[in-house]
Amino acid sequence: MDFLGSHSPEMLPGNRKLPEGIVEAPHGTTIVAATFPGGVVLAGDRRATMGNMIAQRDIEKVFPADEYSAVGIAGTAGLAVEMVKLFQLELEHFEKVEGATLSLEGKANRLSTMIRGNLGMAMQGLAVVPLFAGWDEGREKGRIFSYDVTGGRSEEHGFAATGSGSIFARGSMKKLYRPDLTEEEATTLVVQALYDAADDDSATGGPDLARRIFPIVTVITDEGFRRLTEDESSALARSVTEHRLEQPDGPRAALL
Amino acid sequence: MSTPFYVSPQQAMADRAEYARKGIARGRSLVVLQYADGIVFVGENPSRALHKFSEIYDRIGFAAAGKYNEYENLRIGGVRYADLRGYTYDRDDVTARGLANVYAQTLGTIFSSAAEKPYEVELVVAEVGATAAGDQIYRLPHDGSIVDEHGSVAVGGNAEQISTFLDQRHRDGMTLSEALKLAVQALSNQTNGADREIPADRLEVAVLDRTRSQQRKFKRIRGRQLERLLEPVVAAEAQADAVSNDEAPEESA
Numbered sequence: 001m002d003f004l005g006s007h008s009p010e011m012l013p014g015n016r017k018l019p020e021g022i023v024e025a026p027h028g029t030t031i032v033a034a035t036f037p038g039g040v041v042l043a044g045d046r047r048a049t050m051g052n053m054i055a056q057r058d059i060e061k062v063f064p065a066d067e068y069s070a071v072g073i074a075g076t077a078g079l080a081v082e083m084v085k086l087f088q089l090e091l092e093h094f095e096k097v098e099g100a101t102l103s104l105e106g107k108a109n110r111l112s113t114m115i116r117g118n119l120g121m122a123m124q125g126l127a128v129v130p131l132f133a134g135w136d137e138g139r140e141k142g143r144i145f146s147y148d149v150t151g152g153r154s155e156e157h158g159f160a161a162t163g164s165g166s167i168f169a170r171g172s173m174k175k176l177y178r179p180d181l182t183e184e185e186a187t188t189l190v191v192q193a194l195y196d197a198a199d200d201d202s203a204t205g206g207p208d209l210a211r212r213i214f215p216i217v218t219v220i221t222d223e224g225f226r227r228l229t230e231d232e233s234s235a236l237a238r239s240v241t242e243h244r245l246e247q248p249d250g251p252r253a254a255l256l
Numbered sequence: 257m258s259t260p261f262y263v264s265p266q267q268a269m270a271d272r273a274e275y276a277r278k279g280i281a282r283g284r285s286l287v288v289l290q291y292a293d294g295i296v297f298v299g300e301n302p303s304r305a306l307h308k309f310s311e312i313y314d315r316i317g318f319a320a321a322g323k324y325n326e327y328e329n330l331r332i333g334g335v336r337y338a339d340l341r342g343y344t345y346d347r348d349d350v351t352a353r354g355l356a357n358v359y360a361q362t363l364g365t366i367f368s369s370a371a372e373k374p375y376e377v378e379l380v381v382a383e384v385g386a387t388a389a390g391d392q393i394y395r396l397p398h399d400g401s402i403v404d405e406h407g408s409v410a411v412g413g414n415a416e417q418i419s420t421f422l423d424q425r426h427r428d429g430m431t432l433s434e435a436l437k438l439a440v441q442a443l444s445n446q447t448n449g450a451d452r453e454i455p456a457d458r459l460e461v462a463v464l465d466r467t468r469s470q471q472r473k474f475k476r477i478r479g480r481q482l483e484r485l486l487e488p489v490v491a492a493e494a495q496a497d498a499v500s501n502d503e504a505p506e507e508s509a
Contacts, residue, residue, distance in 0.1 A: 003336055067470075089343050092472075096311050096335045 012086075012117075026055035028080060030165035030197045030204040031062065031072035031131045033144045034177060035158060036186040039221035040142025042133040043190040044072045045165070045198060046213050047205030057205065062216045064225040066091045069107055069134025070218050074163030076126040083114055083128055104136040108145040108153055116151030131162045135220045142220060159189075165197030165204035172196035175253040187217050187228065191240050192250055207237035272367060272374045276398035279376025280322045285412030286380075286460075287442055288319055288405075289426060290391055291435035294384045294465045294473065298439035299412075301460035309462040311474035313338040313350045315384050317464045321412030322377035322398075330359060330379065347471070352383030356394040356402050364400020374398055378411040384464035384473055388428065410442070418442045433485045436461065440486065456483050 026048040033042045044061040047054060055077075062072040063084045071087065073080035090110060095101050102110070111132055118128055132145040144156040159177050161169040172193040181189060191207075194215050198206030207214050214237040217228040228236070244250060263271075286299030286308055297309040297319050309319045312334050320327035337358055338350045359379055367374040379396040395403040395411060408426040410418035421442045430438070444454050461477040468475065477485065 003340075007340065085343065089339055093335065093339045096339075097332055099307065099310070 024050055025079075025126065026050045026059075026077045027203070028059060028061045028074050028077045028163065030161065030163040030169055030194060030201065031074050032161045032166075032169045032173065032190045032193045032197075033072070033131050033133045033156075033159065034173060034181070034186050034189055034193075035142045035144060036181040036183060037179075038142070039135060039183060039186075039219055040133045040144060041183070041186045041190050041217060041219050042070045042072050042131065042144075043187075043194060043215050043217040045194050045205045045215050046208075047203065048077050049203045054205075057208065057211065058213045060216055062218050062227075063088070064218070064227075065107065065132070065134070066095070066101065067224045068101070068137065068220060069104065069132065070220055070225055071111065072131045072133075072162070073128060074130070074166075075128040076121075079118065079121060079126055080128040080130065083118065083130070087111055087114060103138065104134045104143060107134065108132055108155075111145075112147060112151045112153040114151075115147050115149070119150060122149045129162050131160055133220060135222055135224075137222075140222070159193075161193065161197075163204070165194075165201035168200040168204075169193040169197040172250070176251065183219060183221070187219065187236060188240065190217060191215055191233075191236050195240055195244065196250060207241055209238070209241065269368075273399060276367070276374045276376050280378050280398060280411075281413050283321045283323070283412050285410055285415055285418055285443060286319055286321055287408065287410045287418060287422060287439045288380050288382055288393055289408045289422070289430075289435045289439055290388065290393070290406070290428070291430045291432050292388065293432065293467045294463055295382045295391060295393065296432060296435050296439065296464075297380075297382075297460075297462045298436060298443065299460050300443055300454050300458055302458050308460055309476075311472065312355060312381070313342060314347055314471050315464065315473050316350065316352050316355060317382050317384075317462065317474050319380040319382070319411070320377055321415075322375070326375050327377045327379065330362065330375070330377065333362070334359065334381075352381050352392045352394060356381045356396060359396050360400045360402050362400075363396060363398060367399045378415075380405075380409060380411055382464060384466050386466065418445065421445055432463065436485050456486055 028048050029045060031044045033040060042062055046058050048056040048059040059077060062070060065071045065088055071084055073084060091102060091107060115128060127149045129147055129149060134143060136143050144160045145153055146156050146160045146162055147153055159173040173189060176189050176192060195206055198204040214233045217233050219226050284300045289296050297317060299308045301308050306324055310331055312318045318331055318334060334355055338355060342350045363375055366372055375398055378398060381394045383392045385391045393405040393409055395405050395409050408422040410422060425438055440454060444452055461482055463475055463477060464473045465475055466473060
């Protein structure tokens with residue numbers, strides 16, 4: 001990135017002249033993550049909105065950053081996708097030049113700097129707020145980092161959500177999360193949370209059975225990044241939807 | 257002020273070439289071979305920190321013989337070139353041919369400019385294709401020329417001898433294990449006829465494996481996996497040793 005900065009600075013997001021006035025652009029919405037013993041899951045819905053309109057039904061908002069980490073993005077879609085691309089490039093570049101991968105903390109810090117670089121745009125309503133999850137090889141566990149618009153980074157323990165539907169997703173996970181989830185339970189948990197977010201937030205898309213558009217669910221373990229296949233995620237989304245036909249509000253947590 | 261002697265351009269170039277060749281010959285040789293599922297890089301390298309082979313991009317690998325600091329510089333330059341290209345356009349737009357051209361320019365400019373000394377390096381840039389027919393291997397000698405190679409290529413110390421050895425024995429569609437054994441055999445083959453055995457922990461091996469599911473096809477092979485791939489050759493060499501031991505007393509007798 002430093003090289004890019006000196007070689008062709010116009011390609012870096014932070015160095016561009018800010019546009020005047022408010023720009024209306026598609027926004028991505030809800031990203032959720034949860035840890036389980038042995039890894040971490042990161043998932044996102046598929047909707048992008050522009051004001052009241054649905055801009056895209058099948059946008060992809062969860063990307064592998066490298067083999068052991070992934071990033072999910074909420075906020076202005078165009079800028080976010082570019083930021084992820086640059087982030088991926090930087091991790092790969094570091095790995096090739098140095099012959100070693102960055103530590104998970106290092107990657108999280110790097111992302112923090114990139115978000116901070118976007119602050120000018122964020123002030124114009126073009127914010128990018130990602131969620132970063134990865135497998136920490138040193139500590140042998142999955143970890144989640146959340147960010148704010150200014151690049152402030154904080155580690156989340158257990159579960160986290162970002163984007164417009166995050167309030168509802170977080171409430172959902174708060175009641176359903178347990179620290180001893182299996183990988184399968186953790187993937188179900190994030191799909192439940194996305195369902196609840198879509199239930200109450202108009203900007204978050206639920207599973208679309210008619211068009212076969214299902215949330216993107218990714219799992220990162222010590223074996224690396226894996227995205228659930230179309231079949232796996234559709235089976236997951238279908239079973240959640242089926243149970244909701246009987247209990248529209250989802251599984252009940254114990255009262256006391 | 258001293259008047260410089262006139263040196264003819266031919267002589268100057270010949271001297272520079274000689275200088276570069278000597279520098280390269282000091283380094284240990286390495287070989288790059290095609291095998292059924294990709295391209296394998298094999299070299300003798302006692303150091304585990306300083307690599308002779310490395311990844312440039314998804315399908316492109318880099319191998320170098322000669323002075324470490326010089327080829328390391330070229331390697332980083334190559335990674336930058338590739339990453340910048342891939343970011344600006346698309347990952348598919350980074351090709352070995354383009355990279356080889358950039359390297360050829362750099363090497364050629366330094367070689368023919370009067371001020372600096374030429375690079376004492378010889379490079380190999382290889383790209384693995386979707387099929388064996390799409391594989392590309394380019395050898396870049398110190399003077400900035402590009403040689404398009406097929407099947408096998410050797411660079412470094414006694415490259416000529418090794419490549420003759422490989423040309424005779426290499427065939428298309430070898431398995432990784434076969435190609436690896438052939439490469440080790442070629443490297444241990446000495447001019448004076450006394451073959452020495454290179455232990456697995458002194459070997460640096462990497463592959464560009466087209467069957468790898470990831471986008472990045474470059475992979476280092478080390479430790480147990482390398483030993484496993486070399487195993488039968490150890491047995492075969494032991495046999496060869498036994499045979500030569502049998503013959504030895506007769507010779508001395």
